[in-house]
Amino acid sequence: MKARVHVTLKNGVLDPQGKAIGHSLNRLGFPEVGDVRQGKFIELELAETDKTKAKARLDEMCKKLLANTVIENYSIELVG
Amino acid sequence: MKARVHVTLKNGVLDPQGKAIGHSLNRLGFPEVGDVRQGKFIELELAETDKTKAKARLDEMCKKLLANTVIENYSIELVG
């Protein structure tokens, strides 16, 4: 099946990228843009049919590699 | 309101990051992982209440800065 993982910075953790993107958008004529945060979006193909097993494995992957849990949160979503 | 933008690489565009993540996952003991693609996930605060207006503006932002439409697709989502 397919899985989608969102990795985002925890609240309060400085996001230099988001900040710079926000500034640029303001400068480029989008004054309505306020706070911007950038995260990662990872799509994976899984040779696994059991949803619960898949979720558990993905959770492991996030902890081991996909997310840096000291400063990032992650969320897992299974699609078909 | 809040908006979420997903920026992903077009099919056929190679994705070094996704590839590397896939390999590491395989090596880290996740053989079930197949193709991996990494994209960006951008959350924006907007001082705009009208949904249609907001969507249009976001579309502009994506074309102008957030995505490189030569290699990337984008999708926009409004939350609250």
Added chain:
Amino acid sequence: MKAAVLVFPGSNREGDVAQAIELVTGRKPQMVWHGAGDFDKADLIVLPGGFSYGDYLRCGAMAAQSPVMAEVKKRAAQGVPVLAICNGFQIAAEAGLVPGVLMRNEKLKFVCGDVHLKVETSQSLFTNRYQAGQVIKVPVAHAEGNYFADADTLKRLEDRGQIAFRYCSADGTVDGPLGHEANPNGSIRNIAGVYNETKTVMGLMPHPENAVEPIFGGCDGKALFEGLVEALS
């Protein structure tokens, strides 16, 4: 040759290229701040290396939108030569001045060190002091130099001789295992630099400006600037 070096927030190799230009022309180039809508007439425009806007979002994406780039595009269209190095190459690609994109290095790491380049043609403002097929040694220093373009674009580039440099091994071998080993970032077809259609804009990842003095990395990059002086003065 009157040169203008653009400076964006986060540019950091503008001094290196200014140093190289002064070495060969005997005169300092004009440094142009990104906010400028306009700047003095120049025979050569340089987009220098660095981390404009921190390389955030996509390398070069934000700089490509700065006011001064509109002017650069206008002048490039009029035929004013543009030399786009490293982050400058990324900016030029984002601005559509040269074809293709620069993606994250294959090994995902920043890579700094000398590489060998094969000069594809001597028929350009930038390479007239080199021989076609000549191998030169210059440094690279980047994390996103992995050149990519779709098949049609690549074919067009090859057909029209728009490829400026390719990574190669010291003996000039481009393809094969060595050729790939010599490729620091995974660029498709070992491409290190490309031209626009008129060959008046060149984008390249390596740093000829850091190879212009004997004890500081050799002199193989100097001919590029000398060639420009010859062509533009």
Added chain:
Amino acid sequence: MTIAIEKNPPVKLPNEPTITPQVVAEHGLAPDEYERLLKIMGRTPTMVELGIFSAMWSEHCSYKSSKVWLKKLPTEAPWVIQGPGENAGVIDIGDGQAAIFKMESHNHPSYIEPYQGAATGVGGILRDVFTMGARPIANLNALRFGDPSHPKTRHLVSGVVAGIGGYGNCMGIPTVGGETNFHASYNGNILVNAMTVGIAPTDKIFYSAAAGLGNPMVYVGSKTGRDGIHGATMSSTEFNEDSESKRPTVQVGDPFVEKLLLEACLELMATDAIVAIQDMGAAGLTSSSFEMAAKGGLGLEMALDKVPMREDGMNPYELMLSESQERMLIVLKPGREDEARKIFEKWELDFAVIGHLTDTERMVLSWHGDIVANIPIPPLVTAAPVYERPWKLTDLPPVLDAAKVPAPKDWKGSLLKLMGCPDLASKAWIWHQYDHLIMGNTAIRPQDGDSALVRVPGTHKGLAMTSDCTPRYVQAHPETGGRQAVAEAWRNITATGAEPLAITDNMNFGNPQKPEIMGQFAGAVMGIAEACKVLNFPVVSGNVSLYNETEGKPILPTPTIGAVGVIDDISKAVGSRLIQVGISLVLIGETRGWLGQSLYLRELFGREEGAPPPVDLEVELRNGNFVRDQIDRGRIVACHDLSDGGLLVALAEMCIAGGVGAEVALPATGVPSHAFLYGEDQARYLVASPRADKILNTAAKRGIPAVLLGNTGGSAVTVKDVLSVPLDDIKAVHEGWLPAYMNSTD
């Protein structure tokens, strides 16, 4: 002086917890230290005041355990413009130019979050240097990791290296050197010591002492968030509801903003608007504001609500203790605010006037008009606790008789084993991730010489820089180890032909409350002090990192020495690569075959024992000055000091670096071959020369031990009757280990 209090007693903040012994303890203040605080304040402190005392009296800010010892370090020489006590040390390098440099540790943060910890370490040391008006021209980094087989090590190496590169590369400052060791004692406490060297005109150096009654205090740079506020103290101070967003967070660096801050500061420094300037480092706004006021003997009033804030609902306690990065405090001349503001706004940085200088010698902090803290500055600074902690010196271990150490059964294998061991293996995998060439001034790159050599922009001068320490020597005998660290740094500078000028030290040790640890510290300081005195190599800046222990297991004592030297004509400098065939190899210095604490002993026999090699500083001086003089006369084309692994390792390093082999023969001495080839006797250099005869003659005249070993040539390292190993085999193990290690998963 206390009137200010009566006039306006500080108010408590909404839901401010009462100060209980537990809250005090959580702020790391000992009961007697709290008593001291009460005497100074004459009343119970507010939370903000308690937080300030706890920060200012922390080991990190007050140096309370190390002060008494650091006083013993020599800090003066005719060329020293500014010794320890400012943001960085300043030395005169001639032609109206000064070199400004310092080394600083970011050990714990790098263990918690390797990328950001290391990155912000680099950001911090860069600010220390450009705060003084210098443009940074080079970075170095001294790294110590745990055993490669420890599960965390690989992850820490890759994160730390990426973080150092990520910050330095973006700033556009070349990272030109450093050192990297592995040892199990660092398993739970890695060391990340970062060094920056900058250049400024001697007449345009900026200091931190505030001056000028009424002068505006200005905040510039990034906004303040909740970065790095000490966890324990925070949890005890939930002013607001306990939502995740209110928790302190890991400091995250923004090198892009720091680059803008660097340019903006240098632009403002080109005017004469600045009275004093200080970066916000550890303990952020607290330590920077107190230091500036204290040094100037003045008082300071700050309206904390004027501080640019990144988060909603921040309070004065957080604002004073936040360690958000890329921030500076500046005292401006009156009326220059607008001029300064324009510059920082051009660079898209925050700029805010947050206070002004007073004559009360008190720190008065307000929050929307209410006073929230009112502290007398001199007593907080002068009455800060200073401890002469009990210390027990380490006895010199028995000298190991070289004859009792077996010769290798397999000579070739022994050399390959050493050249491929984690401490000696090439660190190219690391420094290729660092931009070591930007600015176009790097004359000697990593691995091409004992020191990095960087041209002083716009001149023909070169600055040689290196970082050195041999922790296993310091562990065995701290005094000898301290002496050796300084001597090796001095030697590494000398080996390029440069004149060693001064050092910065980064003292990494365990828990100072243990007498034997404090004894290591004391011993190391004595050794360093003595070496500095004899070599006329003063300490101009430094940093102390204590409590590097896990489960009571301390790190090897690691006093890292960062050194800087100058060579007037950079074209005369030499590296250590052998590129010329058919020239002579001469060994300078006496070889007794010292195997105690040698890498040979550790790597081939797993023994870390014996006394470390003795360091005769007079001999170091004599031999080093001779070598430098010969380089200056153009008689030496390549030079390498002998350190880890001794003669054979040095020879092998020189050969593979230049791609030219060598054939040498052992001179007739009583020393066993393995002791001669692997012994780590100090004060030695291996030099390559087309005019060996001249070198040997001069050496003989001056009574310098010098012996002709053989010639360069061929494609192998050959020692007559002992071994012959192809360069390719050596290269394979030397360059192969780190990449292979980093690319494997178990």
